[in-house]
Amino acid sequence: MTSTARSEIPPDVRVGVIGVGQMGADHVARITERIKGARVSVVDDYVRETAEKVAAGAPGCRVADSWQELIAADDVDAVLIASPGRFHREQATAGIDAGKPVLCEKPLAMTPEDAYAVVEAEKQAGGAYVSLGFMRRFDREYAELKDALDAGELGEISVINCKHRNAHTLPGFDDTMMVHDSAVHEIDAISYFLGEAVTEVQTVLPVPGPRADDGQHDPMILMFRTASGRIITDELYVNTDSGYEVRTEVLGSAGIATIGMGIDRVTTQLSGGSWSGAIHPDFRPRFIDAYDAEVQAWVAAVADGSRVARRSATTWDGYLAAATCAAAEESLTAGRFVPVTTRPRP
Template sequence: MTSTQSTAPADLRVGVIGVGQMGADHVTRISTRTKGARVSVVTDYLRDKAEEVPGQVPGCRVVDSPEELIAAEDVDAVLIASPGRFHKDQTIACIEHGKPVLCEKPLAMNPEDAYAVVQAEQASGKALVSLGFMRRFDAGYADLKDAITSGELGQISIVNCKHRNAHTLPGFVDSMMVYDSAVHEIDAIHYFLEEPISAVQAVLPTPGPRADEGQHDPMLLLFRTASGIIVTDELYVNTASGYEVRTEVVGSAGIATIGQDSGRVTTHLDGGRWGGSIPEDFRPRFVDAYDREVQAWVSAIADGTMIAERSATAWDGYLAAAACEAAEQALTTTGFVEVTTAERP
């Protein structure tokens, strides 16, 4: 009598580039909450920072450069959490080595470089690039997306977005409000409506008392899509109260709002107030979305599809870069600024 021995599939070996705040979170996420994956190699500009990881993740090693990590034989897939200016070259290197990559936003610092990534992926003949717009994996976002796609809300005319932070670091100028904050709503527009942004206008109210000198905070961006849908994005990055993201979709058959979850609601006797807790920053607000995003990425690689169903792609990263460039121009321009995009390969 012969016996067969089943062997469990080996965990996906993930290399992490950049182990600062986001990268360190991802290392912990993969090591403790992601099925079917482990962190095998890490690298960081600050070698001492990278050296801390093997003590927390048995079997992990440190290399000197992103190039060495990407080429390593014990790396099956790469997660990029380095500063944005390095994303283009590191993502293209992953494509050239045939390795799936999850790159934190932005894909690149300008539309031309983002388009170069799109072209590199197209030339490879493989879909390898996932982009870290984690809101796509938030339960509220997924529910709202499904309601729009199913036609439950009817014809969509207006989308209202709000993006609020407790505070920003010194030097957080208006352009950073576009590239670091509004970029998430820009991708949400593409995700929800499945059509490109055609134009953007900036409306700059009187700055609030906590705005840095020269900073227009709060700020309002108006987006117009290809079919004429208008999207408002209220950005307020120094509220001193916490981190809030809300989205309201106005349709002919219904109006839906997400982002108002506050956990326990308490009615107080001294004035009839009600309220809940507001997270200090984006990490507790979207921790579940990050978990789902990374798990979906790992699972997609395991089943051969490479890119998860809801994930942003390199093309989404290019569209976001083009819209951000137009939004930056709108900060110093009267009226709408057209968004210019190349043809999709």
């Protein structure tokens, strides 16, 4: 596979959006209303009526007859993929082959094999083209905690406790989807915060809550172990009927840091019992600013030729997440720690 050379990017990056359901439509509105240096030029969706409705809200936007047409279009400089995960491998590799930068919503692919194929496609193309949409890397609290960890402010890290809660899920959101759609965010956060991959994972299934759907164990608890022996827990509770909440608590030898407490920044409990924090001035959707920052950074990377935003997850991060999800899915029935099997990095 050989990517074709791209001509000079115009002042406003022309973005083609594949899949304009809830997430894709949000991205179209985001680029149209809040992102500088870009506009949505083409959209595609398997429901033509949906695509036409979304395109009507983006000045100068047209509807493609297929995602293949969108990627090949002369009026598309970069591709944003917000289609269902089972299509991501084929669409991302097509974007790479066309020599167009890609922002792909998570997951990179539904299996480690498909995710690895995207990694190899970049290798054959001679460089990185894909930014993977783990938006938490662009959240201010996550970035602040990452900087604190990199600076060694918490000392040696031994445990990370994560909580991931939703008010409700749609019918059909089963155990497998809880792993691949929900826990995958915490899985990526592990490598983001610690700089090392998960080596084994065990899934624990408590008694399902009263609002759990058929085929769904809710809540669900996952335990991860890294190569250095650190333990990460992830509590999933996706039908709380009480709202959306994501927390991360890091236990270190010099202090404990927590994000996601509904406040404006990281709260930190340090040796001696000192505490710092600030209260949110008002209520806002938890990650809207992170999504905006992610897309703005991607547009800037497309415009300057670097193609991949600096903080963004890469295809390799996506492959590691897919391999870890596969082990977690196996652990649903294995009842033990399952090793994460990975191939060498190309």
